[in-house]
Every structure is written in structure tokens, then in C-alpha cells.
Amino acid sequence: MFSEELQDVIDALLGHACPDWPLPPRVATAEDDADQRRYERIEVTRLRLGRALAEQPELTARLSATIFEAILLEDSVTDQLIAPLIAAIGRRVVLEQLIDAVSEGPCERRVRAAQAAYFVQHWRHPQESVLFRSAYAEGARSSAELQSYVARHLPPRAGGIDAVGDLWPRFWQVCLTAFVECDDAEGRRLLQTAFPNELECYPAEFTGLLEQARRIAAADPERFQRMHDQSVGYGYRI
Template identity: 35%
Template sequence: MSEDVQDLLDGLIQQLCPDWSCEFPGPLAPDHERFELIAAKRMQVARVLRRRPDRAAALSEQVLATIVADEDSSCNRQLVAPLVTAIGRSAVLAGLLSYARSGSPAQQAGAARGWYWAQPTLVYPTRADLDNRRPTAASQAEWDEMADLCRAFRIACLTAFLATDDVRARADLAMRFTLNPEDYPPELAAEVDEARSIAAGDPQRYRRLLTDTTEAGLSQLGARPLRPVLPDP
């Protein structure tokens, strides 16, 4: 069974900032309480990890477990970014790949959500460079360096998609692989066809998978920050 993200955040808080307490100006609505508590705890943990990359590195396995347990596909980046800074992008991607290969369906889906923010970013200096797909040499080099991990993750997500009947997990996993046979070794042709058949049976849910030839990626135009910086209090 997958661990609860709030329990994992509580464990990190005990090790990073045991004197911190979560306070709100007024009572929380019952249907919003869990969401608000998780958001506050996530932000506090992220602040400490940003300030203390040594602690982020020492607790990297716990941070990674928290990332894959986090169901918020936007705010999970608050933990992904400091972990990438602390231990390096390839180590984070390798950890997410391990979850995609051997985790529970919920953890596999969480790895797919986390991968979006951990993957390398292609940077384009100008709009013309973006239109003509001319990224900077440095960002292209990092992209190329991670290519094997990205291919392995694509295959892991395809495999996990076929192995589960969990519709929510499948929806997240479907963002991280394609149905392009050229993206896979020939021996996986039957698996690609099976995934296509599943997607065709629910075309609204899997519209991106059926129409796009690449999985969702990240790009950056010029010096504009791709991800908002988490403010200090």
C-alpha cells in the first residue's frame, strides 16, 4: 500500500524543523482541511530543503517517496526542484524510474507526475530559435545525457499502464509515453498495440496519447523562469 503524503511530510518535518507548527488564521472548512494542511507542510519542507541542500541529499529517499505520494501534479515541483539541486537531475530521474518499474500503481503514477518537473528542459534563446527547434548547446547536451533514462522511463510507463486497471493511474502514466512504434524496440510492438487499443476505447480520456507523437515535455524561452521561485516567508 502506498504511504500517505501527509504522513511522509510529517516525517520530514520532524527531521528538518521539529519546532515548526502549522497555523492558520481561522478554522478550515472540513472539505478543504486536508488540502490546506498538505499545502502548508509541503511548502515548509520545500523552504528548508532549498536552504539546506545537504539535508535534502541526506533525506533524498524520503523526499523522493513524498514526491511520488503527492497527488498534486503542480505543487509537487516544490519538492522536486530542491532535490534536483541537492543530488542532481540524473539521480532524481533514476529514483523515479525505480518507482515506475517496481512501485504500486499509485506510486508509478506519482513517479510520472514527478518526472514532468524533474526532466531536462530545452532552452531556446529567442522565439525564432523555439520555432526552428534550436535549443542552447548546454540544454541540448543535458537532454542528450538523460536520453537513456528518458527512454527507460517511457518503457516503464507503458508497461505500468498495461499492468493496472486503475483509471487514475493510467491517466497519469499516459502522459509519459507515446504510441509511436519508433520510440520502442521491436519486441515491444505488441505492447504498443495493446496500449493503443486501450486508449482507443476511451478516446476522450486518452486524447493526448492518441494524437501526440511525443510525451509532454518542458521548454523555456530566453531567460524567463520556467518555474516560479518558492518565496521565503
């Protein structure tokens, strides 16, 4: 779905990140295929912005608040903006901000924040792909050999900047809460993968909330198949 607000934020960020890049013309609502063309403009400008941010981590850190706002306006979640943001300020800060965003506000914004956390869990250092190819060229073949090579050659990151293991339980709690509070079938479908459907993952005070979530899922087993399979939970099973 097209968002004028998202396009405004992306265009403003492009003015900082690559001021010499000519912006594509905006598409008027009355034009033929306006919805599709406006969506395509977001795709093009977001891709260009992501590349520019990846090349300028210090600028990305300075613009982090606005970048985060763009992420929370994005229905079709990708890692094009969140990956350079993590590279610049670390997985921990980003996940803490996402936890806060899932905790309150409009349901669609809470859902987007929860979805974005997938990329925190699966973020890779920008140089990893190059290093894996180098490792293979130098004879590494097993997973252990490849991982060892990459670990030795990755540039160091500040201690604790990417440590998120202790944050996932709090993330699950706010996602479970959002699942119960947000009375929207599609939002709940998207949220179901974010938190585990297993009692041992929560403090005792969340038992009742998890039971409510399970009743919601039981009433629509096809929509919530992932919850029934217990193949859910960022930082846990995903």
C-alpha cells in the same frame, strides 16, 4: 485527496529541515470541513518544507530517501519537493529512482512516479530566473543572448549529474508497461502523457505492448485524446 501518511512524512521532514517552525495543529476527522482543512494543512506544510529544503541542499541530499517517499505519496503532484531534491542530488539520480518506482508496486504509486518525471524534464537551476533578469538588465534581448548569459554565469554542477537523455527510453518502456498493466481508467489517463505513442521510440520487443496500449486508447478516444494526437512522451514531445 488527503493522505495521513503523506502528512506524517512531511511533518517528520519539517522536524529536520526547520525544527523551530511551529507546525499547524492537526485536523481531527470529526471537525467541520475536515477534508478541506486537512488538505490545506498539507498544502501549507509542503510549501514550507519545499522552501526549507531549497535553502539546505546538503540536508536535502541526506534526507533524499524520505523526500522521495513523500513524492510518491502525493496525488496532487507539484515541484515543491522534487525541485529542491533535483537541485541537491541531480536530475539523473532522481529519474533513475522514478524509473524504478514506475516499474513495480501499486498502480497509484507507479502513476505518481511517472507524473513526477515531468518536473525532471523541466527542472531549472534555482538561480536561472535571477540570471535571466540580470541578463536583461545588461542588455540581452534575444533568446540566444539570454541563454548565453545564463550559461556563462550559472555555478557549475558535477559532470553528468543532470544528464538524463539516455534514460528517457527506459522511462517510456516502464510507463508503457504500467499503462497496460494498470487496469484503471484514471490512472491510464494520467500515464498517457508520459510515453510516446510512436513505434520508433521502442525496441522491437515492445511492439506488442504498444499495440495493446493503442487498442485501449482506441476504445476510449475522448479520454486518450493526447495519445491519438501523439503529443505525448516526457523527454520527447513534452
